[in-house]
Amino acid sequence: MLKKILIFIYSLVTILISSLLGLITFSLLTVYINEYLAVLCAVAIFSVLIFIADKFRLKMFSLDTHKKKYFRILSIGFFSLIMIYIFWIPTKTFESTNSVVTQYNISPEIIKTNSGEQIAVYKKEPKKSNGQAPILYVCGGPGAYPLETEKFLNRFSELGYTVYTFDPLGTRRSPLPKSTSHYTITNEVKVVNDIVDHYNLKKVNLIASSYGGNVSTRFIEKHPEKVNAYMAIDTAPIYSMDYNYPEQAKESRFIKSMDEPRIQPNKKHYPSFMTYTSWKQLTRIGYGLALMEIFKMNDIPYGNYNEYDYFNSLIAGSSSGEIKKGGKSTIHFNFMANRNITASLDESVDFTKNLKKIDTPPVLVVQPEYGIVPWQLHYQFKDYFDKTQFLAVSGAPHRTWVTQEGEDKLVKNGDALFHGEKVPDGYQSSENPFPPLKK
Numbered sequence: 001m002l003k004k005i006l007i008f009i010y011s012l013v014t015i016l017i018s019s020l021l022g023l024i025t026f027s028l029l030t031v032y033i034n035e036y037l038a039v040l041c042a043v044a045i046f047s048v049l050i051f052i053a054d055k056f057r058l059k060m061f062s063l064d065t066h067k068k069k070y071f072r073i074l075s076i077g078f079f080s081l082i083m084i085y086i087f088w089i090p091t092k093t094f095e096s097t098n099s100v101v102t103q104y105n106i107s108p109e110i111i112k113t114n115s116g117e118q119i120a121v122y123k124k125e126p127k128k129s130n131g132q133a134p135i136l137y138v139c140g141g142p143g144a145y146p147l148e149t150e151k152f153l154n155r156f157s158e159l160g161y162t163v164y165t166f167d168p169l170g171t172r173r174s175p176l177p178k179s180t181s182h183y184t185i186t187n188e189v190k191v192v193n194d195i196v197d198h199y200n201l202k203k204v205n206l207i208a209s210s211y212g213g214n215v216s217t218r219f220i221e222k223h224p225e226k227v228n229a230y231m232a233i234d235t236a237p238i239y240s241m242d243y244n245y246p247e248q249a250k251e252s253r254f255i256k257s258m259d260e261p262r263i264q265p266n267k268k269h270y271p272s273f274m275t276y277t278s279w280k281q282l283t284r285i286g287y288g289l290a291l292m293e294i295f296k297m298n299d300i301p302y303g304n305y306n307e308y309d310y311f312n313s314l315i316a317g318s319s320s321g322e323i324k325k326g327g328k329s330t331i332h333f334n335f336m337a338n339r340n341i342t343a344s345l346d347e348s349v350d351f352t353k354n355l356k357k358i359d360t361p362p363v364l365v366v367q368p369e370y371g372i373v374p375w376q377l378h379y380q381f382k383d384y385f386d387k388t389q390f391l392a393v394s395g396a397p398h399r400t401w402v403t404q405e406g407e408d409k410l411v412k413n414g415d416a417l418f419h420g421e422k423v424p425d426g427y428q429s430s431e432n433p434f435p436p437l438k439k
Contacts, residue, residue, distance in 0.1 A: 014053040015075050022046035022079065026087070031295055035302035039083045047076050091281040092327060093306040094313075099329040101172065105150055108166075108173050113194040117182060120173035121166045121195055122146075124153065130160025132418055133203040133228040137165040138192060138219075140210025140236075142183075143312070143338030145171040147331065152401035153207075155411045161205070161418075166195060170334045180299045183340035185348055189218045196226055205418040209233040210372075210398065211241065214345060217384070220360060221351045227361045231414045232381065233400050234371035238352060240345045244380050245352045257376060262434050264370040264397060273318035276327035277311070285311045298340060308335040355384045362387040364417045367433060368396035368406065375432040389417070389426045392433035 026035075026042035054072050094101065108120035135156050139146045145167040146153075153163045167174040169182060169191060177183070192215060196204060205228050208216040213235020220227050238244045248254070285308060291301045300308055312335040317323045322330045363385040365378050369392070382388040391413050396406035413423040427433055 011071060014050065015079075018046050018049040018053065018075075019079060021049060022083075026083070027291055027294075030087075030291070030301050031297065035087050038302075039087050042083060043076070043080050046079050047072075050075050086280060086284050086287075087302060090303060091278070091284050091307050091311075093304075093310050094329060094332060095306070097310070097327045097329070099310075099327075099332075101332045102147075102330045103172070104146065104165075104167075110173075110175075111195070111198050113169075113191055115182065115187065115190065117169055117177050117191075118175045119166055119169060119191055119195065121164060121198075123199075124157045124163045126157045126160045126162060128160055129162070132161060133205050134162040134164060134199075134201055135418070136192070136195065136201075136204040136206055137163065138206065138208040138212035138215050139165070139168070140212050141168060141171075141333075141338065142188070142211050142341035143171065143334035143336075144168075144211075144316075144331075145174075148399055148402055152407050152410065155407065156414070159411070159415055164195065164199070164204075166191075168337065170337050172332060176305070180336045180340060183337045184344040185214060185218065185341055186344070188215045188341060189222060192216075192219045193223060193226075196223075202226070203228040205414075206230040207233065207414065208235055209400075211236045213238065214241070217355065218351060221355045221358065224358050224360060229362045229364070229417045229420070230385075231364045231366065231410070231417055232378075233366040233410065234368050234373050234378075234398050235365075236373065237377045238355075238381075238384060239348075239350070241342060244377060244384075246350050254376070258374040259376065259432050260436050261372055261374060262370050262437060268321065270318055270321045270323070273314040273323070276314055276318070276323060281311065292339075299336065305334075305336065309333060311335070312338065352384060360385045360387070362389070362417060362420070364389050364391055364413060364423055366391045366393060366400055366410065367427070368393045368398065368400040369434045370395075370397045371400070372398050375434070379430060389423050390428075391423060391425055392427040394434075 022042040022045050025045045026038045029038040029041050050072055104122050106122045106124060108122050110118050111121055112118055137146060137149065137153055139149070146165050149165065153165060157163050168188065170176045203226055206216050213232050216230060216232070217238045220230060239246060243249055284303065288301050288303060288308070291297065309332060310329065313329045313331050313333045314323060314327070316333050317329055317331045324330065363381055365381045365388060367375055367378055367390065391409060393400055393406050393409050396403045400406040401410055409425055413425050416423045
């Protein structure tokens with residue numbers, strides 16, 4: 001009995017160690033060669049180790065040699081099947097789930113940027129111009145595109161504005177770049193400038209939401225003469241996704257003073273993204289993400305972009321109801337754009353000191369009641385922009401324009417801002433308009 005237990009323990013340890021070394025082999029090789037060859041090499045290493053260990057097992061425990069093939073065949077066969085199933089066979093994508101991604105209802109013009117990449121630009125002209133500078137909307141993300149904004153932006157066209165918006169590089173109708181190295185905050189700012197120059201726009205009225213604020217503030221710092229006014233809708237902090245300047249994370253007193261954003265009561269809850277995924281997808285994508293972190297990779301180690309984009313879209317869309325029955329996604333977020341641009345934000349040079357020195361345009365900072373950015377960070381806009389006004393919107397979420405009150409207030413106050421007037425619904429106090437609700 002003891003001999004059988006020892007044989008079992010030896011065999012189990014042999015499989016575990018051989019599997020680990022095989023997986024390490026795959027991990028090291030997949031960085032340099034494709035996953036198909038990497039899997040074959042991993043299986044070869046595993047097979048050699050199992051062969052050597054099994055010979056030693058037979059000798060150490062004085063086993064019949066005619067039984068040796070079963071252990072080898074079963075262990076090698078099982079390891080091979082698992083590696084092939086996980087790393088050769090793709091997981092769910094938009095195509096395999098028959099997902100239909102929501103499109104903008106205007107045919108875009110595909111323009112070429114100075115770096116040679118292509119961007120899809122949507123242009124909506126009014127029936128009669130009001131003579132004001134056109135509007136350029138910069139969406140959230142990174143890796144996203146204008147979502148549910150068409151009705152809201154069309155309201156400005158009805159007021160006489162020409163309205164431009166665009167799908168950022170590699171999203172929706174904008175083709176993928178030649179290299180993932182193009183996914184940087186610097187390039188995002190250049191794309192905005194390329195659009196302005198392409199249409200010979202002397203000045204624009206900027207509207208930005210969420211991460212689009214990171215792009216817009218950098219554009220203003222680079223080209224203040226090209227911006228008439230700027231409406232920031234629950235935008236990310238100025239410098240990164242978390243802070244208004246590089247050293248702010250060290251200001252513990254200020255960080256502790258920030259109020260948590262309000263949680264919307266009676267908010268509809270949707271199934272978790274885990275409802276639509278599988279253990280294979282979690283393993284395949286999760287292991288790929290781990291390799292990217294370990295080896296500091298700027299591209300996916302294996303598979304195709306659609307797999308990672310779909311997984312990213314599941315996570316992002318499940319909380320907002322944009323994932324339908326069967327895992328059908330109505331959104332398509334670009335995973336590599338999100339990852340690389342976010343990383344480039346934290347590594348970018350500090351531009352905020354220069355922002356304080358230049359003649360900045362008037363700014364309207366919008367604080368929705370159920371937004372995601374703390375009021376204290378939004379209030380710091382006045383430290384960077386001389387002519388800052390604030391607008392509080394009750395009952396509105398992060399996408400402020402999806403409620404009727406939110407849409408109405410954005411259009412009315414945005415129009416006043418762009419005309420150089422004082423906004424009619426301006427919030428004057430320095431106190432948080434929507435402090436956390438008492439439990």
